[in-house]
Amino acid sequence: MVVATLKRLTAGPRPVAVVLLLLLASLYLMSAATQNSAQFSRVYSLLLALNGTALLLLVALIVRNLVNLLGQYRRRAPGARLTLRLVVMFVMLAVAPVSVVYYFSVQFLQRGIDSWFDVRVERALEDALELGRTALDSRLSESLQFTRQLAIEFIGAPESVAALKLDEVRRQGNALEMTLLTGQGRVLASSSADPTDIVPSMPNLAVLLQLRQGMDYAALEPTAGGLQVRVVVPVTEGLSSEPKLLLAIYPINERLSSLGESVQAAFGQYKELAYLRQPLKFSFTLTLSLVLLLSILSAVWAAFFSARRLVAPIRDLAEGTRAVAAGDYDLRLPLPGRDEIGFLVRSFNEMTRKIALSHERANRSQRQVEAQRAYLETVLAHLSSGVLTVAADGSIRTSNRAAAQILGLGPSTFDGASLSDLAVAHVRLAALIDTLGRFLGREEGEWHAEVTLFGPAGRQILICHGSPLPDGGDMRGGQVIVFDDVTALIQAQRDAAWGEVARRLAHEIKNPLTPIQLSAERLRRKYLDRMSPEDAEVLNRATHTIVQQVEAMKEMVKAFSEYAHAPAVRLAPMDLNVLVTEVAELYRGDTRMHINLALAPRLHYVEADAMRMRQLLHNLLKNALEAAPAERTVEVKVSTTYSDTGCEHVELLVEDDGPGIPEALLGRLFEPYVTSKPRGTGLGLAIVKKIVEEHGGMLSAQNRPGGGAAVSVRLPIGSQDCAARLARQLQERRA
Amino acid sequence: MALLVALCLGSAGARAGEFVVRSAATGLVNQVHVLDADIDFKFSERALTALANGVPLTLRMHITIERERDWLPDQQVAELTQRYEIQYHALSGLHVLTNLNSGASEVYLTLHSALRALGDVRALPVIDDNLLEPGAHYLIAMQVDLDIEALPSPLRPFAYITPAWWLSSDWYTWSLRP
Numbered sequence: 001m002v003v004a005t006l007k008r009l010t011a012g013p014r015p016v017a018v019v020l021l022l023l024l025a026s027l028y029l030m031s032a033a034t035q036n037s038a039q040f041s042r043v044y045s046l047l048l049a050l051n052g053t054a055l056l057l058l059v060a061l062i063v064r065n066l067v068n069l070l071g072q073y074r075r076r077a078p079g080a081r082l083t084l085r086l087v088v089m090f091v092m093l094a095v096a097p098v099s100v101v102y103y104f105s106v107q108f109l110q111r112g113i114d115s116w117f118d119v120r121v122e123r124a125l126e127d128a129l130e131l132g133r134t135a136l137d138s139r140l141s142e143s144l145q146f147t148r149q150l151a152i153e154f155i156g157a158p159e160s161v162a163a164l165k166l167d168e169v170r171r172q173g174n175a176l177e178m179t180l181l182t183g184q185g186r187v188l189a190s191s192s193a194d195p196t197d198i199v200p201s202m203p204n205l206a207v208l209l210q211l212r213q214g215m216d217y218a219a220l221e222p223t224a225g226g227l228q229v230r231v232v233v234p235v236t237e238g239l240s241s242e243p244k245l246l247l248a249i250y251p252i253n254e255r256l257s258s259l260g261e262s263v264q265a266a267f268g269q270y271k272e273l274a275y276l277r278q279p280l281k282f283s284f285t286l287t288l289s290l291v292l293l294l295s296i297l298s299a300v301w302a303a304f305f306s307a308r309r310l311v312a313p314i315r316d317l318a319e320g321t322r323a324v325a326a327g328d329y330d331l332r333l334p335l336p337g338r339d340e341i342g343f344l345v346r347s348f349n350e351m352t353r354k355i356a357l358s359h360e361r362a363n364r365s366q367r368q369v370e371a372q373r374a375y376l377e378t379v380l381a382h383l384s385s386g387v388l389t390v391a392a393d394g395s396i397r398t399s400n401r402a403a404a405q406i407l408g409l410g411p412s413t414f415d416g417a418s419l420s421d422l423a424v425a426h427v428r429l430a431a432l433i434d435t436l437g438r439f440l441g442r443e444e445g446e447w448h449a450e451v452t453l454f455g456p457a458g459r460q461i462l463i464c465h466g467s468p469l470p471d472g473g474d475m476r477g478g479q480v481i482v483f484d485d486v487t488a489l490i491q492a493q494r495d496a497a498w499g500e501v502a503r504r505l506a507h508e509i510k511n512p513l514t515p516i517q518l519s520a521e522r523l524r525r526k527y528l529d530r531m532s533p534e535d536a537e538v539l540n541r542a543t544h545t546i547v548q549q550v551e552a553m554k555e556m557v558k559a560f561s562e563y564a565h566a567p568a569v570r571l572a573p574m575d576l577n578v579l580v581t582e583v584a585e586l587y588r589g590d591t592r593m594h595i596n597l598a599l600a601p602r603l604h605y606v607e608a609d610a611m612r613m614r615q616l617l618h619n620l621l622k623n624a625l626e627a628a629p630a631e632r633t634v635e636v637k638v639s640t641t642y643s644d645t646g647c648e649h650v651e652l653l654v655e656d657d658g659p660g661i662p663e664a665l666l667g668r669l670f671e672p673y674v675t676s677k678p679r680g681t682g683l684g685l686a687i688v689k690k691i692v693e694e695h696g697g698m699l700s701a702q703n704r705p706g707g708g709a710a711v712s713v714r715l716p717i718g719s720q721d722c723a724a725r726l727a728r729q730l731q732e733r734r735a
Numbered sequence: 736m737a738l739l740v741a742l743c744l745g746s747a748g749a750r751a752g753e754f755v756v757r758s759a760a761t762g763l764v765n766q767v768h769v770l771d772a773d774i775d776f777k778f779s780e781r782a783l784t785a786l787a788n789g790v791p792l793t794l795r796m797h798i799t800i801e802r803e804r805d806w807l808p809d810q811q812v813a814e815l816t817q818r819y820e821i822q823y824h825a826l827s828g829l830h831v832l833t834n835l836n837s838g839a840s841e842v843y844l845t846l847h848s849a850l851r852a853l854g855d856v857r858a859l860p861v862i863d864d865n866l867l868e869p870g871a872h873y874l875i876a877m878q879v880d881l882d883i884e885a886l887p888s889p890l891r892p893f894a895y896i897t898p899a900w901w902l903s904s905d906w907y908t909w910s911l912r913p
Binding site for chain 2: 042044045048129132133136204205206210219220221222223227260261263264267268269271272274275276279280282283286
């Protein structure tokens with residue numbers, strides 16, 4: 001806190017301006033001291049040292065600034081070049097005029113000081129001094145002469161008398177003070193005009209020495225009160241006695257004294273000033289030089305400061321532009337002022353604020369989009385329906401987990417894949433891809449399609465719902481496809497429907513059949529013998545027909561019940577070729593049908609229920625036989641083949657040379673009671689279809705080009721993966 | 736600057752002054768230690784010229800009394816600075832010697848007699864005996880110099896850089912055991 005306050009107070013131009021003002025004041029004081037102003041003279045050296053130190057500090061400050069600036073210039077820092085240029089310009093502008101002023105000032109100073117001194121003035125002062133001396137010398141001589149005469153009066157006088165006489169003599173001689181001393185300077189008697197002055201004025205050692213040498217002492221002495229005459233003369237009494245001294249102090253006429261002091265003061269000052277002429281010149285020049293240096297250095301510093309102040313906002317702008325370019329939109333530049341640069345900086349700040357706002361909005365929108373996307377992905381991920389979005393070019397953009405699961409693909413199969421890639425990598429998806437391909441590029445209308453796939457899990461029925469993607473972006477012409485695996489559902493619905501039919505048949509049809517049959521037989525037993533032969537013949541034929549048809553209906557109901565209530569499938573690996581061979585062997589003796597086998601060698605085992613497969617083959621052969629006219633032998637070809645297109649499977653193909661399948665029945669050939677044959681229950685192919693579906697296989701029928709029909713049964717190979725999926729699917733279907 | 740260099744060079748050839756403390760000793764008078772010292776004051780030509788031109792010269796007499804201690808730095812007990820001003824009085828042709836501490840003035844016919852009187856220090860009270868610890872060792876040091884700061888301000892920059900103005904004696908020391 002304190003450090004921050006100090007830093008704030010010492011930063012900026014204010015403290016330096018204050019220091020410069022103080023320096024200026026200090027220089028003023030120095031200048032005053034140079035003129036021997038008593039007030040500032042005492043601190044002259046201190047001021048000189050202070051100013052010198054301050055200037056050195058200023059120089060150091062400028063050097064530091066210069067080094068920094070040169071460093072920035074070398075680093076090509078923003079604004080350094082402009083700052084340097086401004087500094088050079090400012091310095092040139094400041095130094096040139098100040099230097100000129102300095103030169104002329106020094107010249108004027110030298111001449112000005114020289115003009116203080118004039119030989120005539122000096123001469124006049126010397127003459128005045130000489131005049132004063134002459135005037136005072138006469139007074140001095142008079143005083144000496146008078147004192148000598150007084151001294152005679154003390155010759156031989158005892159000390160007690162001398163003391164009394166001294167006061168009288170002093171009054172007589174109009175002296176300020178008179179003292180009688182021994183030769184050693186001991187006071188014998190003293191008299192003073194000032195009663196308060198009890199300590200007599202004593203001659204100093206030099207005076208005593210002079211007197212011992214027999215010389216009188218007479219001198220004009222300056223005192224605080226003015227000039228006075230001091231005279232000391234020996235009082236000679238004889239060689240035997242101790243010499244005495246008479247000291248007398250006489251006043252000088254007040255007028256003469258003040259004039260003398262005035263002359264002395266003027267002469268002394270002039271003499272001193274003349275002596276100090278060179279030092280004065282030097283001192284003034286020194287002060288002037290310091291002022292010059294202060295001005296120049298201040299100007300240089302001000303140049304640095306001003307240049308920095310001028311360039312700072314420009315540099316800030318440059319750095320701000322870089323920051324914005326780097327994506328930092330929160331930067332706000334300090335406002336330099338209300339000038340044009342300030343307006344520019346304000347505009348920049350406004351611009352970055354708006355960019356930051358837009359950026360924030362964009363970010364918020366992006367976050368919302370991402371949240372929605374995450375939401376959609378979560379929804380998609382937990383949908384049981386498969387969802388795919390496909391662009392117009394066939395590339396898959398979005399998929400969910402269910403899509404891959406339904407299609408039996410890995411979770412990342414759709415990543416970056418396209419429909420064409422999928423078609424190549426997964427041939428079994430061809431039907432789906434073809435369907436999708438038909439609708440790609442359509443921009444209007446929803447569509448629905450049922451697609452049947454034959455994959456590793458066997459036959460799979462997909463219900464697809466498609467819709468064009470909304471316009472915008474690169475998804476124009478794309479489609480969103482939602483598909484469900486309805487294989488199990490359809491199977492369950494059919495099972496349920498046929499179960500219900502079987503239950504109703506058993507209840508509504510089978511139950512009345514027995515009473516009908518019994519009633520017919522009873523009629524026959526009771527009335528056949530009693531009737532005439534003609535009537536008996538009719539009754540016999542009618543009851544026989546009734547019993548026969550009831551039996552037929554019972555068979556039919558039984559078969560249908562078997563269809564509806566098929567036993568549980570028991571899967572086990574089996575060789576289809578063996579089964580086909582065994583069944584064909586049963587028909588070897590049948591003259592109505594000739595079976596040709598075309599079995600693939602080393603056929604893979606399939607997971608299947610042998611009993612149900614046997615029934616399937618019987619039904620197909622029986623269907624071929626019943627479809628053909630009774631008068632000729634039916635040629636039936638049974639072939640087995642292996643294929644690995646999409647998923648490994650075994651195909652059982654039964655072809656006949658019969659009349660073929662009517663076009664009207666092709667679509668629903670495998671539904672119950674759809675038949676064109678005069679014989680049969682109409683459930684043969686329905687049971688075949690049911691068995692195939694129970695094994696996860698696929699059944700198809702078509703007419704052969706040369707006549708006759710061909711029924712194809714494709715069963716998945718019992719690989720571990722296929723078998724596991726098959727079993728799981730079958731269990732689900734049963735459930 | 737040229738002027739400054741010329742003045743400095745000029746001073747090199749001038750007669751050098753010298754202050755020497757010949758002897759100094761203290762004696763006990765009425766429980767007061769008084770100083771008797773003999774000092775030679777010899778001014779440089781430059782100083783004499785200045786004096787003759789009416790520039791008053793101030794001389795300082797520094798006296799310090801320190802107690803010597805065995806394991807500790809010496810302790811300063813007292814410090815005394817006597818300041819004297821000598822000035823030529825042109826009208827009377829006398830030299831006025833003023834004790835700036837007391838304000839008392841003496842006039843002398845010649846500079847020589849004035850300096851001799853100044854150098855003949857007799858019975859200058861230094862310190863009361865009661866302020867000294869009996870038996871302790873004291874070291875008294877004495878030095879005289881010309882006070883440059885008392886010169887007229889224009890002369891001071893010169894004086895500071897001109898050896899002729901650097902008039903100072905070495906420290907003269909002696910022991911005192913109360």
